[in-house]
Amino acid sequence: MNPLAMTPPRYHGIEHHVGNTPLVRLRRLSELTGCEILGKAEWMNPGGSVKDRAALGILTDASEKGLLRPGATLVEGTAGNTGIGLTLLGHAKGYRSVIVIPETQSPEKILLLRTLGAEVITVPEKPYGDPGNYNHIARRLAEEKGWFWANQFDNTANRLAHYRTTGPEIWGQTRGEVTAFVASVGTGGTLAGTTQFLKERNPKIAAVCADPLGAAMWSWFTQGNTDTKDGESFAEGIGQCRVTKNLEGVAMDHAFRIPDQEALTVVHHLLRDEGLFLGLSSGINIAGAVRFARQHGAGQTIVTILCDSGAKYQSKMFHPEWLAAKGLKTDLPLESVLG
Numbered sequence: 001m002n003p004l005a006m007t008p009p010r011y012h013g014i015e016h017h018v019g020n021t022p023l024v025r026l027r028r029l030s031e032l033t034g035c036e037i038l039g040k041a042e043w044m045n046p047g048g049s050v051k052d053r054a055a056l057g058i059l060t061d062a063s064e065k066g067l068l069r070p071g072a073t074l075v076e077g078t079a080g081n082t083g084i085g086l087t088l089l090g091h092a093k094g095y096r097s098v099i100v101i102p103e104t105q106s107p108e109k110i111l112l113l114r115t116l117g118a119e120v121i122t123v124p125e126k127p128y129g130d131p132g133n134y135n136h137i138a139r140r141l142a143e144e145k146g147w148f149w150a151n152q153f154d155n156t157a158n159r160l161a162h163y164r165t166t167g168p169e170i171w172g173q174t175r176g177e178v179t180a181f182v183a184s185v186g187t188g189g190t191l192a193g194t195t196q197f198l199k200e201r202n203p204k205i206a207a208v209c210a211d212p213l214g215a216a217m218w219s220w221f222t223q224g225n226t227d228t229k230d231g232e233s234f235a236e237g238i239g240q241c242r243v244t245k246n247l248e249g250v251a252m253d254h255a256f257r258i259p260d261q262e263a264l265t266v267v268h269h270l271l272r273d274e275g276l277f278l279g280l281s282s283g284i285n286i287a288g289a290v291r292f293a294r295q296h297g298a299g300q301t302i303v304t305i306l307c308d309s310g311a312k313y314q315s316k317m318f319h320p321e322w323l324a325a326k327g328l329k330t331d332l333p334l335e336s337v338l339g
């Protein structure tokens with residue numbers, strides 16, 4: 001018998017290299033607040049976002065349950081990042097993917113999905129209550145064709161992936177010193193799974209939601225209803241108006257509403273002054289971390305998520321004409337926008 005077959009393999013493909021991302025110190029914001037403001041570098045995942053964790057968790061759970069056979073077709077409604085993760089991990093595991101994405105999402109993500117080999121169906125953006133909403137289209141396709149629907153919003157294998165990976169990594173990387181965890185909500189998997197793990201370790205760790213305008217999570221966590229959702233945001237991948245299964249039973253200690261201009265200023269500052277190239281949801285998260293720091297004082301260790309790279313949004317939030325048409329500014333002094 002080959003002796004190598006007896007020992008576990010030492011080297012692995014990309015499906016073993018999701019997560020274990022570095023924790024990056026945000027220098028200026030840490031100095032301004034007297035706290036350690038730290039970001040999980042999720043853009044370093046193989047598919048370039050935090051959603052690789054959910055994609056891997058959902059695929060592993062489904063194959064353990066016998067729902068996925070080699071050669072299966074995955075279908076998902078996604079703002080892009082989950083689709084990118086499912087497509088790449090699908091290639092590594094022998095599945096093909098069909099991605100339903102609202103046409104309002106950045107052209108970079110749509111092109112990337114096609115380049116990676118997904119079958120991409122772009123659809124008009126419709127609210128969840130409308131049968132034409134991208135998630136309902138993905139579900140119906142799965143039902144009609146016998147495909148596997150990842151169902152990231154209501155499949156709790158999503159938050160379990162964060163409970164098993166993101167939470168323990170943050171606990172270990174801060175040696176248990178973390179005092180608050182801040183995240184925005186798309187599916188809610190990151191916020192729910194990570195805070196659940198951290199609270200089990202130390203119930204004093206604050207769970208904090210950072211919400212863009214136009215979403216109802218601030219309203220849900222502070223008022224117990226989804227009534228307040230005024231304003232709007234151009235952030236992609238976040239901005240939830242309903243309580244998904246991944247959010248059920250989850251309570252927050254604090255929630256903040258972050259205007260786009262505040263998050264955009266943070267993102268451009270981090271690119272210019274610290275060499276970090278991030279998308280707007282990261283900016284919302286970091287602005288939330290700063291609000292918490294300012295309310296609760298110096299000396300804390302506040303961790304948030306750097307969800308994906310600015311490379312996916314070059315034609316929008318890094319494009320001068322696009323910004324000017326929206327009346328957004330990139331060079332405001334940091335202190336002037338922080339809430």
Ligand code: PMP
Nearest residue numbers: 081186187188189190237281307
């Ligand atoms: N930021 C970006 C860029 C995303 O694509 C997503 C997921 N849609 C999130 C944040 C939110 O993550 P979650 O789905 O775990 O709430």
